[in-house]
Amino acid sequence: MPDASTVRRAVAASAIGNATEWFDYGVYGVSVAYITYNFFPGEGGTLLALSTFALSFLVRPLGGLFWGPLGDRLGRKRVLALTIILMAAATFCLGLIPNVQTIGVAAPILLVLLRMVQGFSTGGEYGGAATFMAEYAPDKKRGFLGSFLEFGTLAGFALGSLIVLLAGLAIGEAGMMEWGWRIPFLLAGPLGLIGLYLRTRLADSPVFRELEEIGHAESSAGTALKDLFRLYWRPMLTMAGLVIALNVVNYTLLSYMPTYLEGQTGMDAQTVLTIMFLAQFAMMLVIPFAGALSDRLGRKPMWYLSLIGLIVLAVPMYLLMANGFWWALLGFAVLGLLYIPQLATISATFPAMFPTQVRFAGFAITYNVATALFGGTAPLANQALIDATANPLIPAFYMMGACVIGLIAVSTMRETVGASLRGTAIPETGKMPVISR
Template sequence: MSQESPTTTAEVPPSILRRAIGASAIGNAVEWFDYGVYAYLTVHIAASLFPEGSNGVLYTLVGFAISFLVRPIGGLFWGPLGDKIGRKRVLAMTIILMASSTVAVGLIPSYTTIGIWAPVLLYAFRMVQGFSAGGEYGGAATFMAEYAPDKKRGFYGSFLEVGTLTGFTLGNAIALLLVNTLDDGSLQSWGWRLPFFVAAPLGLIGMYLRSRMEDTPVFRELEAKEATEEVKGVFKDLITKYTRPILTLFGLVIALNVVNYTLLSYMPTYLQTTLDMKESDALLVPLFGQLAMLFTLPFFGALSDRVGRRPMWLFSCAALVVAVIPMYLLIGTSLAGAIVGFAVLGMLYAPQLATISATFPAMFPTIVRFAGVAIGYNVATSLFGGTASAINEALIDATGTNLIPAYYMLGACVIGIVAALFLIETKGLSLRGTEVPGTPESVEEQKQLAAERA
C-alpha cells in the first residue's frame, strides 16, 4: 500500500493550514486597507497635500497610479528572490515595508507647511509601497496555494481575497466614520491621516504570524531534492519558456484589475466628482456590495473546486460584459440605484476575485512560480489596474461622458474572455514538480513523483 510523503499539501495539519491562511491574508488586508483609505479619502488628501486651485484630485490619483507603476520593479526583485530563498522570508520583508510606507503617508506635513515637498513625499512613499506590494501579492498567493490541499485549493485560496476585502471594507468603514463625525476643516488638516496609522499594528501582527510559519511544503520539497541546482538560469528563460502562461495571466489580470480598481477604488470619487453625490453617501454605496462579496467569496472558491477555474472566469467576464452598462446607468439614477448597481457588479466580479490564488500560482511550476506570478501580475496591474482611476477621471473630463468607467470595464472583460480560453484547467491538480501543472509533461512527472512516494 502506498503512503503519501509528509511533504504533500494534503497532509498539512488543520492548525498549520489555518495559520498559513492568516499569515497570507493579513498582508493583503494591509495592502488593501491602504488602497481603500487612499481611494476613499482622495478629496481630503488632495486638499491637504496639493496647492489650492490645482487639480489636486487628479494629482492624488496619479499618486495612486505611481505606486502601481513601480510594482513590476518590485516583482522583478522579490519574485526571483522568493523562488531562491523561500516564500516566507520575502513575505516577512514585504509586509514591514508596506506597513511602514503606509504609516509614513499619514505623517506628511501639509502643502501649506512644506510646499512642493508634500506631493514629492507622497509620491516617494507610494513608490515604496508599490515596490513592496510587487512581492506581496505574488508571494501571498503562492504561499497560500502551496499550503492548500489540491482538492480544496479554490476554497482555501479564496480566504486570501477575504483578507483583501476585509482590509478594503475596514478602510471604507473608517473613512465613512470620519466623514460623518468630522467637519471638512478637521478632515483636511488631520482627520484623513488617522486611518494610515492603523497599518502599524496590522503590519506587526502580520510579521508575527509569518515569522512563526515554516515555508511551504512544496518549496521545502524542492529544496530537499536540491532541485535549485538543476534549474539554475531558469528565471532568464521565464518569458520564452513560459510564454503561454505569462500572456494568459496578463490578459486575466487586465480584466481582474480594471474591474477591481474601477469598481472598488474609483467608485466613491466617481460618485462625488462626476455624479455630485454627497461624500457620506458615496462612501456608503460600496460598503454593502463589499460585504456581500466578502461573505460569498468562500462559496465561489469552493465552487471552482467542483466546476473548475476556467468556467468561473468565463462566466464572470461574460456576465460583466452584458451587465456593466445597464448597471452604470442604474448607478446614475439615485442612491438606492447606485447601491443595487454596485452590488450586482460586485457579485458578478466575485467569481474572478475568489479564484485568483487558486488560478494564478497553478499556471507556473514551483521553480519559477513566485517570479512568474509576481512579474506577470504586477506588469499588467501597473499598466491597466493602478492607472484605472486616473484614466477614468481624465477621460470623463475630456469627453464629458459619465459611462467611461463602464466602457473601460467592458473592454477589459472582453480581453479576459479571450485569455480565459487559453487557460489550462488545474482544479484538483498537484503543484509539485518542475513542470507547468496540467500539461502532458506535468502528468508524466506526477506519475514519477507518485512512484517515488509508493
C-alpha cells in the same frame, strides 16, 4: 502534507497580511478628496492625486522582478515578512507627512516617494501570498481556501472605507480635511505588526521545502528568469490577459468608484463611503462560496460567467447608479458580485500556471506588469476620459473592453482545478507533472 490546523494558520497569515497591503489602497481610494486638498490643491488636483495612485503601480514590476526570483530562491516566508514590513511602514509614514501648506512642494514629493515604496513592496506581496497559500492548500480545496486571500483583499478595502466613514462621522468633514485623514494611514502600523507576527510563526510552504530538499532552489537561482521567459511565455501571456480584465474591473470598482460617485452623482462623501462599505461587505460574504464552487465546476466556467456578466450588465448598472443612494448601492453590488467569480479563483488559478521553481517569479512579474499598465492606471484613465468626453459611462465601457481581453485569455487557459502544485516542470515541454495529494 500539513495538518488542518497548520493549513488554517497559513490561510490566516496570508489573508491578514494581504488585508494590510490592500488596506492602504482602500484608504487612498476613498481619501482622494482629502489627499487632493492637502497635497494637490488647485485646478487639476484630483488628476494629480489619481496620478500618484497610478505611479505606485508603475513601480510594481520592479518589485516583481526583485522579490519574485528572491522568493523562489530564499523562500516565500522570508520575502513575505519583508514586504509587509515595507508596506506597513510606508503607509504609516504617509500619515505623518506635513501638508503642502506647511512644507510646500516637499509634501507631494514625499507622498510620491512613499507611494513608490508601497508599490515596490506590493510587487512581491500579492504573488508571494497567493503562492504561499496555494502551496499549503490541498489540491481539492484550493479554490475555497485560496478565496480567503481575496477575502483579505476585500477586508482591507472595506476596513479602509469603514474607518474613513467612522472618522468622518466623529469629527466632521472639516476635521477630516485638516487632520482626520491621517488616522487610517497611521493604523497600518499595528495592522502590519499583526500580519508579520502571524507570518513568522509558520514554516515555509511544504512545496517549497520539498524543492529545497532536492537542492533545486539554489541551483536554479542563476537561470530562473531565463527559464521563465523561455519556457513559460505562453502561460505568462494568458495570465496577463486575465490580469488586465481582473484589475481594470477591480480598480474601477473598488478604488475609482468614490471619486466617480462624488463627481458624477453629487453624493456626499459619507453617503458614498456607506455604499462602498455595504457592497464590499456583501462581496466578502459571498467570496468563500464562489471559491468552493470553483473546486466543483472548474476555474474557467467561473471566469466565463464573470466576464460575460460584466460585459452585458456594466452599462445598465452605471445608468442605474445615477438615480440615488439605493439604486447606486444596487448597481455597485451587482457589478461587485459579478466580479467575485474572478476574484475568488485567482489565488487557485494563477500559481498553478507555473512550476515550483519559477512560480513566485512567474506570478509576481506577470501580475505586476499587467497591473501596472492597465489596473493601477484605471482610475486615472477613467477620470481623464470623462473629463475629455463628458461621458459618465466611460468606466462601464473601459471595464467591458478589458473583459473582452479576458475572454480571449480564458479561451487559451488550461483548466487548473485539482492540479498538483508539487514537482518541477519537464524542461522539454514546460509542463507540470500531475502528482496527486
